[in-house]
Amino acid sequence: MKLFVANWKMHKTRGPARDFAAELGRSIGDGIAGAELVLAPAFTALDAARDERGRWRLACQNVAAETEGAFTGEVSAAMAADAGCRYAIVGHSERRRLFGEDGPVLAKKIERCREAGMTPIYCIGETAEERDASLTAITLVRQLDALIADAPSRPLVVAYEPVWAIGAGRSATPADCAAARVHIAEILSPRQSLRILYGGSVTPENARELLEISRMDGLLIGGASLSAASFEAIARA
């Protein structure tokens, strides 16, 4: 079963989220064989994006590092789980770059997800500068350090998202993805339930090749997940 996660980022109020869900529901019928679908809307649109028939699951795009308390503006993992999230995206490169999130904070967020019963979708990936300096492997090792205290028996999703490929219109090559996949699996071995996704400028046109050659367990999709038709086309690929 391949996993396809739609990261809507800061897009879609409740109306468009409802329209997306209605369109996706109409076109996939009973679901897409071999594909697990996950929508990650903004917190405010979780309810609107929900599928009562369970053909897709919900993820949040972030959770607070703390459990509860005086943290104005934060949403806890328990709150996200209570709102219906099965998964939580943690450590997206936009959170790392724009909000200064790093290893220790992300380790706490992963722990909060576990306490709340959510599976983290932990995002890692090198910048263009790190890639040019041949630091990709070291960067991935460093970012995976946030999982050191996470019990290896827990189900985990890791999304390899090279920063230079996100929203760039240029994805990594299937060979890049295959190499990253092997490297990540090696570092995290022997995890019992690990799925490794690729993310970065995935489209209906490149999805099949990326999946086939890299042997990734699924895809994390930003821009191309904003339309139900293109998200569906990627999942059918």
Ligand code: PEP
């Ligand atoms: C993302 O934001 O996680 C992402 C993969 O974006 P895009 O597909 O637009 O590159």
